[in-house]
Structures are given as C-alpha cells and as structure tokens.
Amino acid sequence: MEFALSEDQRLLQDSLKGVLAGAASLDQIRKIAVGDAEASSALETALADFGLASLLVPEDAGGLGLGLLDACLVQEALGYHIAPSGFLVGALAATALGSYPDLLNLIAAGEARFGLAATEMTSRRDGAGVSLAKGKLSGKSLLAMNVEGATHLLVADNDAHLHVVEAIKDVVQMRTIDKTRAFHEVKFAGSKPVASPETGDRFLAVARLLIAADTLGAAQAMIDRAVAYAAERQQFGRVIGSFQAVKHMCAEMAAKLEPGRALIWHAAHALDIGDPEGPVMANLAKSYVAEAGTFIARTSTEVHGGMGFTDLVGLHYWYKRIGVNRQLFGSPEQARETAAELQGLLA
Amino acid sequence: MKLDLDPEYEAFRAEVSDTLAKNRHLAPTSEDKGYKNARRIAWQKLLIEHGLAARTIPKAYGGYGGEPDILKARIIAEEFARTRTPGPMAGQGISMLVPTLLELGTEAQKQAYIRPTIEGEMIWCQGYSEPGAGSDLAALRTSAVEDGDHYVINGSKIWTSTAKQADMIFCLVRTDPAAKKHEGITYITFPMSTPGIEVRPLVDMTGSANFNEVFFTNVRVPKSGVIAKPNVGWQVANATLTHERGMLGDPNATKARFLELVTLMKDESVNGQRLIDNPLLRDRLMKLQSEVYAMQANGLRITTSRLKGEPAGLAGLIVKLNGCDLNHEIARLAIDALGELGILYEDGEHLRADGSWQWRYMYDLGLIIGGGTAQIQKNIIAERGLDMPREPKLAKA
Numbered sequence: 001m002e003f004a005l006s007e008d009q010r011l012l013q014d015s016l017k018g019v020l021a022g023a024a025s026l027d028q029i030r031k032i033a034v035g036d037a038e039a040s041s042a043l044e045t046a047l048a049d050f051g052l053a054s055l056l057v058p059e060d061a062g063g064l065g066l067g068l069l070d071a072c073l074v075q076e077a078l079g080y081h082i083a084p085s086g087f088l089v090g091a092l093a094a095t096a097l098g099s100y101p102d103l104l105n106l107i108a109a110g111e112a113r114f115g116l117a118a119t120e121m122t123s124r125r126d127g128a129g130v131s132l133a134k135g136k137l138s139g140k141s142l143l144a145m146n147v148e149g150a151t152h153l154l155v156a157d158n159d160a161h162l163h164v165v166e167a168i169k170d171v172v173q174m175r176t177i178d179k180t181r182a183f184h185e186v187k188f189a190g191s192k193p194v195a196s197p198e199t200g201d202r203f204l205a206v207a208r209l210l211i212a213a214d215t216l217g218a219a220q221a222m223i224d225r226a227v228a229y230a231a232e233r234q235q236f237g238r239v240i241g242s243f244q245a246v247k248h249m250c251a252e253m254a255a256k257l258e259p260g261r262a263l264i265w266h267a268a269h270a271l272d273i274g275d276p277e278g279p280v281m282a283n284l285a286k287s288y289v290a291e292a293g294t295f296i297a298r299t300s301t302e303v304h305g306g307m308g309f310t311d312l313v314g315l316h317y318w319y320k321r322i323g324v325n326r327q328l329f330g331s332p333e334q335a336r337e338t339a340a341e342l343q344g345l346l347a
Numbered sequence: 348m349k350l351d352l353d354p355e356y357e358a359f360r361a362e363v364s365d366t367l368a369k370n371r372h373l374a375p376t377s378e379d380k381g382y383k384n385a386r387r388i389a390w391q392k393l394l395i396e397h398g399l400a401a402r403t404i405p406k407a408y409g410g411y412g413g414e415p416d417i418l419k420a421r422i423i424a425e426e427f428a429r430t431r432t433p434g435p436m437a438g439q440g441i442s443m444l445v446p447t448l449l450e451l452g453t454e455a456q457k458q459a460y461i462r463p464t465i466e467g468e469m470i471w472c473q474g475y476s477e478p479g480a481g482s483d484l485a486a487l488r489t490s491a492v493e494d495g496d497h498y499v500i501n502g503s504k505i506w507t508s509t510a511k512q513a514d515m516i517f518c519l520v521r522t523d524p525a526a527k528k529h530e531g532i533t534y535i536t537f538p539m540s541t542p543g544i545e546v547r548p549l550v551d552m553t554g555s556a557n558f559n560e561v562f563f564t565n566v567r568v569p570k571s572g573v574i575a576k577p578n579v580g581w582q583v584a585n586a587t588l589t590h591e592r593g594m595l596g597d598p599n600a601t602k603a604r605f606l607e608l609v610t611l612m613k614d615e616s617v618n619g620q621r622l623i624d625n626p627l628l629r630d631r632l633m634k635l636q637s638e639v640y641a642m643q644a645n646g647l648r649i650t651t652s653r654l655k656g657e658p659a660g661l662a663g664l665i666v667k668l669n670g671c672d673l674n675h676e677i678a679r680l681a682i683d684a685l686g687e688l689g690i691l692y693e694d695g696e697h698l699r700a701d702g703s704w705q706w707r708y709m710y711d712l713g714l715i716i717g718g719g720t721a722q723i724q725k726n727i728i729a730e731r732g733l734d735m736p737r738e739p740k741l742a743k744a
C-alpha cells in the first residue's frame with residue numbers, strides 16, 4: 001500500500017502553484033477585490049491556458065480524464081493563493097454531466113462555462129427556492145456562484161434535483177465579506193432545462209469535498225504566513241517565534257490541519273474508485289477542515305498581532321475565504337448530519 | 348452569601364429602569380453614527396444629568412457628582428443591558444484618560460478636559476503602540492526633547508484608534524533615553540492640531556479605517572500637558588491600562604450582545620424551522636449562555652472585592668481574556684446560525700442586522716489582540732495570578 005500523491009499529481013500542483021504565484025499574487029488579488037477587470041481577466045486567462053476547464057472531463061469527451069484527487073489538489077492551490085476561479089463549479093458540472101457528452105465537449109473546449117445555483121439544497125429562506133412545473137423552472141436562488149460570464153447554469157430544484165439552463169439574465173449581486181468572489185441572487189421565470197442529470201448523494205459530497213480542499217489551501221497559507229512572521233517580528237529583544245506561546249499556536253494550527261489534508265486525499269480517492277464510503281468521508285472532510293480552518297483563521301491573525309487585523313499584510317483575505325467556505329454547501333453541522341444519514345445512523 | 352440587594356438598591360433599580368423607559372425615545376439609533384453626532388451628545392448629557400453616566404465625576408468637572416457606589420454602577424450597567432437601551436458613551440477619553448486625570452491630573456487639566464470629554468465634545472486617542480513597541484510597549488522610542496517650557500516630539504505611533512477624529516492625544520514619549528527602559532517614559536497630552544502631526548488612516552479587516560499611523564515631526568507641545576511628572580509615564584500608563592482591560596471585558600456589554608443573538612435565533616427561520624428550534628444551534632447558544640452567566644457571576648465577585656477594598660485577584664485578571672473571547676464566540680454563533688446568509692456584508696436586501704455580526708466577528712478578534720494580546724494576558728494570569736516564574740530571558744530584559 002502507498003498512501004501518497006503520484007509524481008504526476010505533485011507536478012500538477014507545483015506547476016499550478018507556479019502560475020498562481022504570478023497571476024494570483026496578493027497585489028493582483030487586491031486589484032481583483034476592487035473590481036479591476038484587467039486583473040480578473042489576466043488570472044482567468046492564465047488558468048484557462050493551464051487547461052483547468054478540461055481537467056475532469058473524460059478523455060473520450062475531449063478532456064484530460066483526471067480524477068477528484070487531482071481536482072482537490074488544484075482547488076487546494078487556488079485556495080492557497082485565494083484565487084477566484086470557475087474551477088470548482090466547472091469540476092462539479094463535469095462530474096455531474098457524465099451522460100451528456102455534448103455538454104462535456106463544450107466544457108472541454110472551454111465553450112461552456114458553468115455557474116451554480118444550489119444554495120437551497122442546504123438552506124432555504126427569504127422565499128428562495130426553485131420549482132419545476134411542466135418542464136419549466138421558476139423561483140429564485142440566493143448566493144449563486146460564478147454566474148457572471150456563465151453560458152450555463154447548474155440549478156438545484158426544491159427536490160434537490162439538478163438541471164442545466166442556459167444563462168440567465170435576471171441576476172443581482174449579493175455582497176459578502178469576500179470581495180474576490182462574486183455571488184448573485186438569480187431569478188428564474190419559466191426557464192426550460194437543457195439537461196437534468198441524476199447525481200444522487202454524490203453531487204453534494206463532491207461539492208463539499210472541493211470546498212474543503214479550498215479551505216485546506218487557504219488555511220495552509222495562513223499557517224505559512226504566521227510561521228514566517230513569527231521568525232521576523234521582534235519584541236522584547238527576540239523574535240516572537242521563540243516564545244513558546246507563539247510556537248504552540250503555530251504547532252497547534254499544523255496539528256489540526258495535517259490530518260485534514262490526509263482525510264481529503266482519502267475521501268477523494270474513495271470517490272474516484274467508487275468506494276461506497278467515499279461520500280461519508282467527503283462530508284466528514286468538509287466538517288473537519290471547516291472547523292480546523294476557523295481555528296487557524298483566528299490563530300494566524302493572533303500570531304500577527306495588530307498587523308494581522310490590518311489590511312497591510314492582507315491576511316484578512318484568507319480569513320474571509322475560510323469564513324465564507326465554512327458556510328458554503330451547508331454548515332459543518334449539516335455535513336456531519338449528512339454523514340450520519342449516509343451511514344444509516346438516523347432513526 | 349447574600350444576593351438580595353438592600354431595599355435602597357432595589358428602589359434605585361426601579362428608578363433607573365423608570366428613567367430609561369421614560370427617555371428611551373430620545374436615545375440615538377443606528378442612524379446616529381459618528382463622533383460628535385448631535386443626538387448622541389444630547390443623549391449623553393441627559394444620561395449625565397440623571398446620574399446614569401459620569402456618575403461619580405464631580406459636578407465641578409461636569410459630572411453627576413454622585414458618591415462612588417459600586418453596586419449602583421452595576422445596577423445601572425445591568426439595566427442598560429437588560430432593557431437594551433443605548434448606553435453612555437465609551438471610548439478611550441472617557442474610559443482611560445478621565446480616570447487617570449481624576450487620579451493624577453492637575454486642577455487646571457481637570458478643569459480643561461473632563462467636562463468636554465465626558466460630554467462627547469472632545470475626542471481623545473491613545474498614542475502608546477509603535478511599530479517596534481506593541482506587546483513590548485516599554486520599548487517605545489518616540490522622543491521628547493526639552494526646549495524651555497516645551498517638549499519637541501519626534502517619532503511615530505501605530506494602531507492609534509480614532510486619531511483622525513481626535514481633538515487630543517494622550518501619549519507616551521521617551522524623555523530620558525539614558526534611563527532604563529521603563530524609567531525614561533513620560534505621559535503627555537496635547538492637541539492633535541499641533542503643527543507637525545500627520546495622521547494616516549490604516550484600513551483594517553472590517554474594510555474601514557478604525558485606526559491610524561501618527562507621525563510626529565518637530566511637534567512643539569507645552570510641558571503643562573504632562574500628567575503627574577516627567578519620567579513616571581510607565582506607572583501612569585499602567586493605571587490607564589487597567590481601566591482599558593476592564594472596559595474591554597465588560598460582562599454587561601457581552602450580555603447585551605448575547606440577548607441580541609437570542610432575538611436573532613428566535614426571529615430567523617431556515618428550511619421552515621426557527622433557528623432556536625434547531626437543537627444543535629440551541630445547544631451552542633446555551634453553552635454560550637453558561638459562559639455569559641459565569642462571567643457575570645465573576646463580575647459580582649469582583650464587585651464584592653472592590654466593595655471591601657480587596658484586590659480581585661484571578662477573578663479580575665481573567666476578565667479581558669475571557670470577555671473578549673466570549674464576544675468573538677457570540678458573533679461566531681450568530682454567523683453560523685445565519686448560515687449562508689451569514690457571509691453577507693455591507694448592504695443588500697438579504698443582509699441581516701446591517702452586517703453587524705460579521706463586523707463584530709472581525710472587530711472582536713481585533714480586541715482579542717488590542718489592549719494586550721491574549722497571550723500576554725495569559726502570561727499575566729500565570730505570573731501574577733498563579734505566581735509562576737517568568738520566562739528566563741525575559742526576566743533579564
């Protein structure tokens with residue numbers, strides 16, 4: 001047995017990190033956060049050139065045919081660099097649309113770009129919810145992702161069935177603490193689905209796993225930054241990293257996150273090989289990494305002292321990324337509840 | 348143990364509650380933002396007039412002139428929290444400078460500053476921290492050199508809250524560079540309009556500029572601004588830090604926020620279920636309530652120690668650490684309870700409570716760091732509360 005990444009997988013992640021170090025430097029991210037269209041499209045182009053769109057599309061549909069473990073490595077790198085990207089939603093679409101080769105072809109060719117309106121799969125309120133009647137979708141969805149520039153939208157209806165509709169015009173941006181990623185309220189007035197894939201429990205499991213991988217990356221970046229800051233900043237005539245209090249904060253962050261990395265690999269691999277425990281692990285991974293991430297977001301800020309609270313070092317972009325990810329696709333409590341349900345533990 | 352208050356105090360509570368109820372309509376609302384807002388100042392003056400703010404500050408300096416009575420102070424704070432009435436103004440001038448002036452200021456300083464400060468007409472900022480002097484505050488380097496009856500100040504401060512709005516600063520400067528670290532520091536006050544002061548706002552994680560960098564270039568200030576006397580600034584500052592830490596961990600403020608959270612969880616529904624009816628969320632709420640109650644009970648213990656003139660010991664030393672953590676956790680539960688909508692901020696149709704929970708979740712983390720970090724608080728608890736030895740190298744420094 002060997003529980004490790006392959007050479008190819010390491011290479012994939014390293015080369016993507018290389019691209020992101022330039023295209024998603026903190027300076028670039030700051031520009032994107034204030035709506036600089038040039039910075040956004042430069043990052044988008046860099047990621048498209050890297051071939052992210054076709055990664056999960058099967059080879060016979062023109063893609064690279066990679067698996068979820070590869071996707072998690074990509075998402076982790078994106079989270080590490082707090083890079084906004086359509087990768088997560090595109091990957092979800094590619095895994096959900098296995099029986100729609102035409103759509104897969106379009107994804108692989110970079111011609112179809114997907115948005116996602118599935119918040120109501122986990123939480124419905126403020127009159128939101130999308131219903132299917134006579135083959136048409138109507139209603140509204142909150143906090144839809146990657147809607148801008150999308151050609152297609154993956155929509156969950158009130159019975160948690162998925163549909164694909166062609167881009168929707170009636171959208172209103174919803175502002176969140178995360179200025180790098182856009183979220184929208186989307187209204188449907190009789191849109192006709194062009195596809196309605198059956199994905200079962202797998203869809204939410206994959207979504208939760210990918211968002212966990214994103215948090216894994218962002219949390220790792222926060223640890224790395226704390227460790228580097230602690231080695232530089234001096235107080236009382238010594239570097240703060242020499243205080244046990246500070247060392248222990250860093251060690252605790254690492255101790256909490258490392259098992260999360262292993263759990264994500266394991267869950268992704270299990271889903272890739274069709275192990276029935278895969279969805280359970282993916283839900284537990286979302287819960288585990290969300291909790292560790294919350295701790296790390298706070299602790300890394302504390303290691304930075306007042307500096308961590310300012311915009312100067314930009315640490316808050318990671319703090320907010322982790323905070324938003326915690327709520328997306330359901331809370332840690334909801335993910336744990338799903339895990340219990342999948343194991344038949346509910347009465 | 349005797350928990351009932353004497354009838355005199357129960358009567359006082361009824362009186363406070365009555366005054367608040369009668370005047371509630373005059374209280375500032377969330378619309379009344381910013382310093383020197385007319386409605387906020389009017390409210391503050393009304394509270395002082397009724398003895399609900401600046402209660403023990405002598406009439407001669409603009410206060411209510413009441414006898415110090417810790418129980419009455421408690422009752423007032425409890426009534427504000429219970430009825431969720433906007434309380435008296437706080438801030439560094441009122442909470443830190445005024446007590447310091449009362450203890451150590453000259454008559455002229457008290458006459459000049461206390462009234463406008465407590466009435467909210469004079470805003471202060473606290474110039475302690477410097478880029479190289481945060482937790483190690485005594486490493487501060489901003490220098491003040493004597494020149495006749497003036498000092499000439501050069502250097503810079505950082506994390507100075509409200510410096511942009513402040514009329515005045517109370518500041519720590521090094522007046523004797525040859526003396527030991529803690530012995531050459533002077534506590535001095537001067538107007539922020541003095542030539543040579545530049546204030547640069549620092550944007551923080553909440554997206555607004557709550558604090559600033561302050562640069563001093565040949566700033567000439569009169570020596571009459573010194574509090575106590577030159578070179579004892581460290582002792583003066585320590586007196587104010589105690590006031591700051593008491594303010595930052597105030598259990599009544601925590602309780603008021605907890606009550607807001609309860610309201611939120613009763614009012615909001617997800618998937619057709621009220622948040623309060625979700626057993627997981629309710630359990631977390633009750634866990635926080637146990638902590639709120641514990642910190643309030645801890646506060647009663649401190650009150651009793653003060654009434655007896657005894658030191659509060661551990662009960663007092665833990666207040667800043669626990670209180671600030673609890674505030675942060677209350678905001679965290681509010682966001683978790685709101686779930687996906689908890690990430691909204693700034694504006695929009697679906698935003699809850701003006702985005703204040705997210706704001707608190709960030710700002711309260713700032714307060715875990717500001718006013719002495721959690722780690723420094725733990726050092727103090729261990730060394731002063733538990734008599735544990737200091738770290739070897741620090742002991743020498």
Ligand SMILES: Cc1cc2nc3c(=O)[nH]c(=O)nc-3n(C[C@H](O)[C@H](O)[C@H](O)COP(=O)(O)OP(=O)(O)OC[C@H]3O[C@@H](n4cnc5c(N)ncnc54)[C@H](O)[C@@H]3O)c2cc1C
Pocket residue numbers: 233234235236240243245246302303304305306307309472473474475476477478480481482483505506507508509558713714716717718719720721722723726
């Ligand atoms: C919201 C906010 C408002 C503020 N307002 C003001 C203000 O109005 N005026 C003002 O003067 N200052 C203000 N400050 C500054 C505040 O007092 C300092 O940020 C604080 O004292 C920490 O100093 P630092 O930021 O330099 O962090 P550092 O001292 O550099 O600390 C970095 C890390 O090292 C740790 N550390 C340092 N020394 C030790 C040690 N001996 N043992 C263990 N761990 C240690 C700290 O706990 C922290 O985790 C404010 C800060 C904040 C966040």
